[in-house]
Amino acid sequence: MTxxxxxxxxxxxxxxxxxxxxxxxxxQGLLGPAxxxxxLLDVAGIRATAAELRTAFDEIVxxxxxxxxxxxxxxxxxxxxxxxxxxxxxxCEVASPGELALARAAGVPPExxxxxxxxxTAAELREALRLGIAVNADNPQELERLDALIEPRGGxxxxxxxxxxxxxxxxxxxxGSIDALSTATATSKFGFALQDPGARDRVVRAFAERPWLTRxxxxxxxxxxxxxxxxxxxxxxxxxxxxxxxxAGRRQIDTLxxxxxxxxxxxxxxxxxxxxxxxxxxxxxxxxxxxxRYELVTEFGRSLLAKSGTVLARVEYAKSAGGRPIAVTHxxxxxxxxxxxxxxxxxxxxxxxxATGRPKxxxxxxxxxxxxxxxxxxxxxxxxxxxxxxxxxxxxxxxxLDTGAYYFSNHFAYNSLPRPGIYGFTVDGGEVRFAxxxxxxxxxxxxxxxxxxxxxxxxxx
Ligand SMILES: *Cc1c(COP(=O)(O)O)cnc(C)c1O
Numbered sequence: 001m002t003x004x005x006x007x008x009x010x011x012x013x014x015x016x017x018x019x020x021x022x023x024x025x026x027x028q029g030l031l032g033p034a035x036x037x038x039x040l041l042d043v044a045g046i047r048a049t050a051a052e053l054r055t056a057f058d059e060i061v062x063x064x065x066x067x068x069x070x071x072x073x074x075x076x077x078x079x080x081x082x083x084x085x086x087x088x089x090x091x092c093e094v095a096s097p098g099e100l101a102l103a104r105a106a107g108v109p110p111e112x113x114x115x116x117x118x119x120x121t122a123a124e125l126r127e128a129l130r131l132g133i134a135v136n137a138d139n140p141q142e143l144e145r146l147d148a149l150i151e152p153r154g155g156x157x158x159x160x161x162x163x164x165x166x167x168x169x170x171x172x173x174x175x176g177s178i179d180a181l182s183t184a185t186a187t188s189k190f191g192f193a194l195q196d197p198g199a200r201d202r203v204v205r206a207f208a209e210r211p212w213l214t215r216x217x218x219x220x221x222x223x224x225x226x227x228x229x230x231x232x233x234x235x236x237x238x239x240x241x242x243x244x245x246x247x248a249g250r251r252q253i254d255t256l257x258x259x260x261x262x263x264x265x266x267x268x269x270x271x272x273x274x275x276x277x278x279x280x281x282x283x284x285x286x287x288x289x290x291x292x293r294y295e296l297v298t299e300f301g302r303s304l305l306a307k308s309g310t311v312l313a314r315v316e317y318a319k320s321a322g323g324r325p326i327a328v329t330h331x332x333x334x335x336x337x338x339x340x341x342x343x344x345x346x347x348x349x350x351x352x353x354x355a356t357g358r359p360k361x362x363x364x365x366x367x368x369x370x371x372x373x374x375x376x377x378x379x380x381x382x383x384x385x386x387x388x389x390x391x392x393x394x395x396x397x398x399x400x401l402d403t404g405a406y407y408f409s410n411h412f413a414y415n416s417l418p419r420p421g422i423y424g425f426t427v428d429g430g431e432v433r434f435a436x437x438x439x440x441x442x443x444x445x446x447x448x449x450x451x452x453x454x455x456x457x458x459x460x461x
Contacts, residue, residue: 009044009045009048009049009051009052011268011269011270011271011307012269014042014045014269014307014308015269017042017044017045017425017427018040018042018310018399018401019359020427020432021040021042021310021425021427021432021434022040022310022312022351022353022357022397022399023356023357023358023432024357024425024432024434025038025040025312025357025423025425025434026355026356026357026397027356027357028432028434030421030423030434031312031314031357031397032314033314035420035421035440036313036314036316036330037311037312037313037314037329037330037331037335037420038311038312038313038420038421038422038423038440039309039310039311039312039335039403039407039408039420039421039422039423039437040309040310040311040312040422040423040424040425041081041305041308041309041404041422041423041424041425041437042308042309042404042424042425043084043308043424043425043426043435044426044427045307045308046081046084046085046088046304046305046308046404047084047088049271049303049304049305049307049308050069050085050088050089050090050304051088052271052274052275052276053069053090053275053298053300053303053304054069054088054089055275055276056274056275056276056278056279057069057275057279057296057298059276059279060279060280060282060283060290061290061292061296062290062291062292063292064292065290065292065294065295065296066295066296067295067296067297067298068091068112068114068295068296068297068298069089069090069091069297069298069300070090070091070092070093070112070113070114070297070298070299071085071090071091071092071093071299071300071301071304072093072260072299072300072301072302073092073093073094073095073099073102073103073301074095074099074301074406074410075301075302075304075305075405075406075409076301076304076305076309076404076405076406076409077098077099077102077409077410078102078409078422078437078438079102079105079106080106080424080435080437080438081305081409081437082102082103082105082106082108083106083107084424085304086106086107086108086112090112090304091103091108091112091113091114092106092108092112092113092114093113093114093116093260093299093301094113094114094115094116094117094133095115095116095117096117097124097127100113100115100127100128100133110131110132110133111132111133113131113133113134114133114134114135114136114257114297114299115128115133115134115135115136116136116138116168116217116219116299117138118138118139118189118190119138120135120138120142122145125142125145125146125149126149129149129150129163132163132164133164134163134164134165134166134215134257134297135163135164135165135166136165136166136167136168136215136217136257137165137166137167137168138168138190138191138192139191139192140192140202140206143167143206143210146165147210150163150165150212163212164214164215164255165210165212165213165214165215166213166214166215166216166217166255166257167191167192167203167206167207167213167215167216167217168190168191168192168217168218168219169191169192169194169203169216169217169218169236169237169240170183170184170188170190170191170192170193170194170218171184171194171195171218171220171232171233171236171237172184172185172186172188172193172194172195172196173220173229173232173233173236174229175221175225176221176223176224176225176226176229177224177345178221178222178223178224178342178345180342181221181222181223181224181225182221182224182225183219183220183221183222184218184220184221184225184229184233190219191217191218194236194240200240203240203244204243204244204247207244207247207248207252207253208247208248211252213252213253214252214253214254214255215253215254215255215256215257215297216237216240216241216244216253216255216256216257217237217256217257217259217297218233218234218236218237218257218258218259219258219259219260219261219299220232220233220234220259220261221261222260222261222263222301222302223261223263223264223302223345224263224345225261225263227262227263227273227277227278227281228281228285230259230261230262230278231278231281231282231285231286232285233259234256234258234282234285234286234289235285235286237256237258238256238286238288238289238294241253241256241294242288251293253294254294254295255294255295255296255297256289256294256295256296256297257296257297257298257299258282258289258296258297258298258299259298259299260298260299260300260301260302260303261300262275262278262300262302262303263302263303264302264303264306264307264402264405266306266346266347266348266349266402267349268349269307269401271307275300275303301405301406302405302406303405304405305404305405306402306403306404306405306406307402307404308404309402309403309404309405309407309408310351310399310400310401310403310404311331311335311336311399311400311403311407311408311420312353312397312398312399312400313329313330313331313397313398313400314329314330314395314396314397315327315328315329315392315393315394315395315396315397315398316328316329316330316375316394317394318391318392318393318394318396324369324370324371324386325368325369325370325371325391325392326370326371326372326373327370327371327372327373327392327396327398328373328375329372329373329374329375329383329398330374330375331374331375331383331398331400332373332374332375332376332381332382332383333374333376333378333380333381333412333414334374334375334376334411334412334413334414334415334417335374335400335403335407335408335411335412335420336348336374336383336400336403336407337410337412338406339383339400340374340376340380340381340382340383341380343382343385347384348383348384348400348401348402348403349400349401349402350372350383350384350387350389350398350399350400350401351398351399351401352389352390352392352396352397352398352399353396353397353398353399354396354397355395355396355397357397360389360390360392360396361390362390363390363391365391367388367389367390368388368389368390368391369386369387369388370384370386370387370388370389370391370392371384371385371386371387372384372387372389372392372398375415375417376414376415376417377415378414383400408420408422409422416446416450418440418441418442418443418445418446419438419440419441420440420441421436421438421439421440422436422437422438423435423436423437424437
């Protein structure tokens with residue numbers, strides 16, 4: 001294979017790069033008996049996806065319109081990933097002090113950071129104002145906290161005369177196929193619920209009373225939301241901004257933050273729907289949004305990283321129970337938490353490899369329906385049930401595909417299983433090079449995190 005076949009951003013090239021990286025991970029010892037699970041990230045794939053996002057919006061906005069693509073940090077809370085995305089011109093959407101610290105550690109400047117959590121403490125708000133990051137207020141009580149910081153009584157200097165403050169609204173347009181990720185239902189916990197009686201007037205008044213409020217924000221949901229519903233949420237937000245600006249008699253709202261949520265296809269290597277498709281739909285649904293009067297912020301997460309990540313895990317044992325073959329691997333609920341607990345909503349493709357990292361050949365008898373289990377001590381710890389795969393054996397490997405977002409950076413510390421190492425890879429001609437994104441968690445670190453320094457504290461009271 002030449003470098004030509006693995007460069008580029010078509011889905012065949014991505015798949016080819018992944019296969020090369022799996023083999024190289026075994027050859028270079030990233031994965032083996034001592035390190036039975038690792039996460040791999042395709043650096044060229046991430047760069048290509050970021051470029052697709054930029055291009056999709058550049059193609060529809062009036063020339064010169066500022067657009068900030070703020071990556072939703074929760075989707076891949078890894079400092080080198082945030083730095084890579086910053087190198088591609090992206091910022092960060094953060095929702096906790098930890099995520100904010102990661103963005104800052106990655107060198108993302110405050111003017112490219114947006115804070116969105118629904119439960120910001122007073123201290124977090126003060127810190128946000130001090131840094132000058134954008135803040136989207138979630139509810140009336142939070143707005144009152146901002147009032148106290150921005151317009152302090154008794155003539156004290158305002159904390160942030162030039163801040164960028166917005167309101168998150170919930171257009172209450174309905175949910176998608178995954179309840180837990182649908183943020184625009186009638187009773188969603190996020191934002192100002194626009195269709196509740198009197199709510200719209202209260203929002204318009206909130207802006208009239210606060211000249212420093214200059215943004216509106218909506219995020220209609222993640223995964224499972226139809227594109228048309230996402231676009232309708234953006235239209236509702238835009239229409240509200242127009243109403244507020246008309247009431248103010250000026251362009252008080254100068255920025256619209258349209259959230260993220262582009263769904264990912266977990267069925268194949270094809271990247272669909274793409275950013276261009278969504279951008280075109282937005283342009284036809286809300287043309288006024290792109291005529292240059294509003295700055296734009298987006299907050300994509302899953303769609304930027306999912307297709308560039310693979311969890312690779314060794315099959316420790318291959319057994320059988322009740323006639324069902326079971327491959328016991330090192331990738332289970334600690335990494336693929338949603339897939340294990342909500343398998344209908346979060347199915348994953350599983351690739352089977354032999355111990356050298358080459359695609360596992362199908363035996364003459366054909367594919368065999370198998371369970372692919374994880375290492376956690378509960379019966380439901382399965383990443384695939386009854387899945388037709390080449391018959392797996394001890395020492396083989398499985399790849400959990402499309403897991404670059406919300407999988408290996410959202411660890412679930414069940415059974416004190418370690419966070420695996422994560423490695424970025426590039427494929428250049430015949431050579432695969434890896435860079436450490438996160439080293440594997442050590443047993444010593446687990447002991448420390450688990451109160452190891454206070455071993456006697458409960459008996460020595
Ligand atoms: C999670 C989240 C996002 C990102 O959603 P994706 O589905 O990963 O694109 C964006 N904005 C907010 C407010 C979020 O909570």
